[in-house]
Amino acid sequence: MSSTIAPLRAARGPTEPGRPTGGMPRWPVIALVLAMAAAAALLLYLTRGFTFFYDEWNFLINRQAFTADALLKPHNEHNVAVTVLLFKGAWELAGLGQYWVFRVLVVGLHLLCAGVLYVYARRRVGPVLALAPAVVLLFLGTAWEIILWPFEIQFMIPVTAGMGMLLFLERRDPRSDLAASGLLLLAFASGSLGIPMAAGAAVEILFGGDRLRRVLRVLAVPVGLYLVWLSQYDPFRARFGTYGSVPQFVWDQLGSAIAALAGFAFSSARMPALVAGAALALLVAVAFIRGAVDRGRMAAIVTMALAYWGALALYRPWVADDEPSRYLYGGAVFVLLAGLELARGRHAGHRTVAVVGVLALVAVASNFDDMRDGAHRIRDYSDYVAPGLGALELARGQVAADFKPEPNRAPDIVAGRYFDAVDRWGSPADTPKEIARRSEGAREAADVVLVEALRLELRPAAATRAAGTAPEPTQAAPGSVRRRGGCLSFVPGGTLAALDARLPAGGIRVTAQGRPAVIQLRRFADGFLPEGGTPGSALFANNRQAFGRGLLRARTFQLAGGQTAVLRIARDAAPRPWQARFSTAGRLTACGLPR
Numbered sequence: 001m002s003s004t005i006a007p008l009r010a011a012r013g014p015t016e017p018g019r020p021t022g023g024m025p026r027w028p029v030i031a032l033v034l035a036m037a038a039a040a041a042l043l044l045y046l047t048r049g050f051t052f053f054y055d056e057w058n059f060l061i062n063r064q065a066f067t068a069d070a071l072l073k074p075h076n077e078h079n080v081a082v083t084v085l086l087f088k089g090a091w092e093l094a095g096l097g098q099y100w101v102f103r104v105l106v107v108g109l110h111l112l113c114a115g116v117l118y119v120y121a122r123r124r125v126g127p128v129l130a131l132a133p134a135v136v137l138l139f140l141g142t143a144w145e146i147i148l149w150p151f152e153i154q155f156m157i158p159v160t161a162g163m164g165m166l167l168f169l170e171r172r173d174p175r176s177d178l179a180a181s182g183l184l185l186l187a188f189a190s191g192s193l194g195i196p197m198a199a200g201a202a203v204e205i206l207f208g209g210d211r212l213r214r215v216l217r218v219l220a221v222p223v224g225l226y227l228v229w230l231s232q233y234d235p236f237r238a239r240f241g242t243y244g245s246v247p248q249f250v251w252d253q254l255g256s257a258i259a260a261l262a263g264f265a266f267s268s269a270r271m272p273a274l275v276a277g278a279a280l281a282l283l284v285a286v287a288f289i290r291g292a293v294d295r296g297r298m299a300a301i302v303t304m305a306l307a308y309w310g311a312l313a314l315y316r317p318w319v320a321d322d323e324p325s326r327y328l329y330g331g332a333v334f335v336l337l338a339g340l341e342l343a344r345g346r347h348a349g350h351r352t353v354a355v356v357g358v359l360a361l362v363a364v365a366s367n368f369d370d371m372r373d374g375a376h377r378i379r380d381y382s383d384y385v386a387p388g389l390g391a392l393e394l395a396r397g398q399v400a401a402d403f404k405p406e407p408n409r410a411p412d413i414v415a416g417r418y419f420d421a422v423d424r425w426g427s428p429a430d431t432p433k434e435i436a437r438r439s440e441g442a443r444e445a446a447d448v449v450l451v452e453a454l455r456l457e458l459r460p461a462a463a464t465r466a467a468g469t470a471p472e473p474t475q476a477a478p479g480s481v482r483r484r485g486g487c488l489s490f491v492p493g494g495t496l497a498a499l500d501a502r503l504p505a506g507g508i509r510v511t512a513q514g515r516p517a518v519i520q521l522r523r524f525a526d527g528f529l530p531e532g533g534t535p536g537s538a539l540f541a542n543n544r545q546a547f548g549r550g551l552l553r554a555r556t557f558q559l560a561g562g563q564t565a566v567l568r569i570a571r572d573a574a575p576r577p578w579q580a581r582f583s584t585a586g587r588l589t590a591c592g593l594p595r
Contacts, residue, residue: 028127036111039138046375047103051382051428056151057412074235082190083154095426102150110147113160114138124344132360133336141367142260144374145326158193161186177217185222196307200300207296241317249313257331263366298341305334387438387446389429394572395453405449408551432574435524441536443524448552458557458565468592471501487591496585503578504592507568512559515586519557528581529554
């Protein structure tokens, strides 16, 4: 096996190994297009039923205006101007009720990233072997947050732009340098991954000739504008990690990226991943020292990876414990780029091609479970948020402007700002009919939101008979019910009994005769939640962020013995009536209130 490196050409880039004189075979490109089509179909299928997820609500609630701050204000440490512009464009063109547009956006960008990786790989290992890294990236389920969640294009765009920048840098002419500069500017304006991309570009230029001019052409504008942005917003004030933790963190992240490519969590394959990482690092070092690689390019890739993982160690140290999938995409690409540089210019026989192909297919299969499970997590979230927002919209006109319907799953949603967005771009919420088709837990959640949004409560009242329609009893266990005019009288048949009834539209007047009573309400759910009950599951895709946040919990209404109170219910667009359970050991009278 030869260890020579294909020479760089001034205008056309590196020679592609195995390229026949008559041109490249077409079938690898056809195979790549088919793989992209399969990946797109799978991802769009897995993301069906999604709605806006977590941080996306931050954009929607807090960046509605078209101002400098709305575009340039950092999200955590990131300059997300490009992401904001893409989201705003989608809001304006499609509205909030067409989330499929956002799904197509992230899938399309993911296909573009894999396509750029294929071009990069083809120039190093030829068109056939180049399929392997591109296909593995297409189906990288361990990085499911990046490829399923549109918000995370703030990672995907810089990675794609960074690879494109490297392709232009190797041409080493003024026009290509300006193109590389433009892509670097795009990376900076899309997320903090622009920083390691700039560091890699600087290192590669320093390894070549005409350093000063190329540094100015490539780095001056994007780095200068980014420094201006930093001077205005300074998002890096809060640092959570220590410099002493960086080496171990970087080492673990190298192992995590390798494990991710193979379809495993780092915690479940720690030792094999670290051994593979050590082998890769040794190969890179030996090849660099012997000059068996393009030293400038390899140094650039290593610099990018170290800068990226070092920044995570300082600003996201909990990544080491929580293993969030969104940080694996960039690391996996850096590992693939390093591997491609090691293999660059080397001849691969049929046996090598077969082995690499089998390994790629095994990696794709291993990654599927993570992709599917990640989709289930986001869909479970959507299954609760969409009906909760439907309940919020039913309460419009009654709900307080600062009410938060989803303090756990979507803490950025505030009723007043949400309605502003709905008025401009339409509604992403469930209709009453759609709420009724949700799971029991989701319908319970909608009921809890509706009770809190309407601020339903018992108010003291005189014990006079109301003139409205009487509640309609559905169950009395144990006990007997008698109807007189607009009232129901309930006589329990034991020490503790319950009366279930459909409530009239205007509400009820309740009298507890001698013994206290507890009243529970439901609208869409099939059952009644106890006091403090949590609708459905409290799990969230990112458990670290879920803990410590408030949850809306079910509330019951307490009525002391001998007291009378009214529960008034505002009119809304849902035809389904409210239902109540009256639990008591004494006699109880419930009368309908007039509209």
